[in-house]
Amino acid sequence: MIIHAELDKNVNFNTMKFLFLIPLLTCLTSFGQADFNNYTTLLSAGTIPEDFTVLTYDKLKNDLAEGDKSLRRTQEKVFFEGINYAIDDLLHSGYVTYGDEISTYLEKIADKLLKKDKKSRSELRFYTLKSNSVNAFSTEQGIVFVTTGLMSQVTSEAQIAYILAHEIAHYLEHHVVESFSYKTKNRRHSIEKMSVYSKDKELEADMKGLEMYQAAGYSKDEIIPTFDVLMYSYLPFDEIDISLSYFQHSDSLFLPPSLFPDKKFEIKAIEDEDDSRSTHPNIKTRKEAITEALDNSKNWGTDINFQGDEKFKYIRNIARFEAVRNDVIEAKYGRAVYSIFLLERDFPESMYLKRMKAQTWLGLLMYRLNNKISRTIDRKSDYEGASAAIHYMIRKMNKDELEAFATRQMYDIYTDNSSDEEIKLIWERFVKTLAFGENFKLTEYSKSNYESAKGIFEINNIIDPNDSTTVQAKAPKSKYDRIKSKKDVDLALNFDSTEFRTYLLPDIIVSEDFNAIFEKYKDEFKAEKDLEDTYDAMSYSDQRKFDQEESKNRLKLGIDELIVVEPTVYSYKKNSIDRVKSEKLEASFSEVIEESSASTGIKIYPINSSQLSTEGTQSYNERSTLLNMLMQITNNNDMDPFPVDYELLNQLEENYGTTKVMFSVVEHRYDADLGMGAIYAIIFYPAAPIYFPMKLLMGNNTEINMIILDTKEARIVTGSSHYIKDSARKHTIGAHVYSIFTQLNSTK
């Protein structure tokens, strides 16, 4: 379980109280290049496992019926409820795949590891988690999750085998439940004391895993490197220097060398870090323990890539392509640029990488214009290794420079691949962002590139006294000529060597294609701006009327078909979610959505985890694609990102005939919030008959949130948030859903 503590933010933190995680670490490959040129994201395949189809409530019932002898009855309920709901949250997050190439690869490794333990093998399931966290963890239910981040970092199948063996050991030794029991019994123990217990379990899993690994015939030499993978897992999946020339697609494109750091950034990871408060021993301790065990063991096998070298590299490349995708979804654009650079060395023709690169520059432009660029790149204090140069460069450029630089990069991708529909759309969105950004002014850019402008400048201004031809060719300028020339950036007399960005776009600003799109969006922007100005000029009451009118029309989209994804309910009990009640309410929520759609004439296509047993893997993949799109939009909050799975979303439109997708969530909690008022009401007792009944009656808080996304536009087209002081009952929710659907179906 946990070997390092970098937790994926999408993994419920509470879950991690019950789980142990493992982070670990890499080569380049040329295998499967043809596939990777037209890569599409990893999808689940085959028959959908029961882990995904059985209702959590039923799983919980089964577990409670079987029980666990090491736990008291009250502990059992807490434990099983915790692990079942937490793991199911993860399974239904849209980030987990089953039956895919990575999962199948893991299953085969497990076959080898548990060749002599058929029973345990039959209990265990292996799934891939799309996350750049370098983790693997097993659960009490017998599920082992391995992240694509981990798969992208390892350098051999054997290393994966050792990690899996470690996880399987945790499962076989019931470390999850033991740990829960220990923590429950010793709540008052210090973190340090808890840490000692946890570290012991990790070392135990290391040793048990080693036995399993050895018995399977894997090579002894791959054990210690596995810990190196672990130690450097926070770095990208390779460590290759990148230079400024990577961004210079033509010789005439000038980028000042100062954009790149003149020093190397030190890699600071150490083996002997302080682990007194960690769940895992530090690398040094683990290496020492393992080395001792290795010294005392004999009869080692030699398998490194049992399934073949090419197969391993192929699988790892899948993980690396997923790493790029994950970075784009999470708006980690600095990392994405570096990962794309690494992969382009082996897959220079990959259209997928080009698309991702286009999305990355679009993302960087958006964040820069919104003054949020820091979110997309590493902090200065985190600069380490070769990839830091990218973060350094992006941070170094001011708004104007990065705007021009990103435009240059994007335009080059577009012109090289103008026949690609996706890249064309990204380009259009990019130009729209420029037009709406108010920062981009065509007049600030020269029609000459840096070198030409510099040459003309030198001819016009630097008079070589020894060169009589130059002197004669250049007539002296008057003061007024010089003033006029400064108003026109394209007069090379005005050349400024420090303003490199001015000369980055000579071909773009004269491009008819660019100007046509730019003007179109500029007009749109102007129309919006005029509307805003008109609004600002209105009186308060007119603004209010205007707002009311807007509000009335907000949902009136004339929708007659809708994909409805996983209506979700969270009913809170004290500070935690009442899972059982929530799950039951979810069924009611889905029912009222169906009823409302039927009575309002909207045809819906439900995509729910509760229907997966009948709908199968295709539905699961569609659901994951939509959830991932939602996550991308939400990660980029007020930006306008391009959908990372554009092709898959197009397929969805073909399948269902609509681009509109509804996500909805109901939250309910009862909190009378009596507070200090209760004491005052008792002291001033005539107030009590007013204070207490009112507080108690108004304690229900239900929020019904709904958003409609358009897969084509990859944005939220409308939303509705109903906050009501009532309990979350079926028909209370139903009445609001009906109201929403009635409006969605109508037009303005």
Added chain:
Amino acid sequence: MRTLVFISIFFIGSSVQAQNTGLYGKKISLDLSFGGAMPVINMLNGSMYKSRSGVLVEKLDMFDYSIRTGASYALANNFALGFEFDIEFMNIHAPTYAYVSYPSGGATSMQMKHEALNMRTMVFMPRFEFTSHSGLLPIGLSHQIGIGFSRTKIVQKDYEHVFYPTTYNNELPILDDFDERFYDYTNDAFKGLVFMYTLNVRTPINKFMMITYGIRYNFNVGIDAPAYFGAPDVTYFAESNAYSASKERRLYSLISFNLGMSFAL
């Protein structure tokens, strides 16, 4: 999906919401509920006599009750107009002694135990109700405000009563022309105004029925006292007249709870 909760709130939490009104489009609601209250202030005046199988028993007056009917029409998702018709039942303390006249002339006072008087008030009240911006009337929590007219009468029935002789030998005096009706029930009712605020919740249990409950705050004032509202000539209310007793009783009826059903049309 959990993240969605927070994110979707982020996206749309500040947006102004418009809604189509009604419970599945039904905008009219008919309410039928029962109200109850503990007349705490009245209890401070001591216990009352109540008839239990013809026997007068001294008890605290623990409960007022009422039947409320009403109808509302939701003009917008957060505003509705309506009216209600209520019948409220309360008890008031009966007199503890009466004056009686002798056939031979003259009169005397006589102590008695008298069953508490039942008072019935009919209220007709136009009202409006409003709720939060994203409410959806008629369902959910709403604030109801109304000003209504009330008409209060003492319920006509044969009240149980027992006299105590006040003569020195503890014998009942010989009475002539004794009328056991201590109050003239046929006299006019008195009228009043009702100022009402209710915090009400209607929770739908299906597509047209709702459970309704809430707390109601009243302020009842009398506006039209009858010229004479009390006992007939032969015997009369010795302590105070019924009007002032009833008025006081109504005035102190400030809070009640409602529970009932509503039907959406």
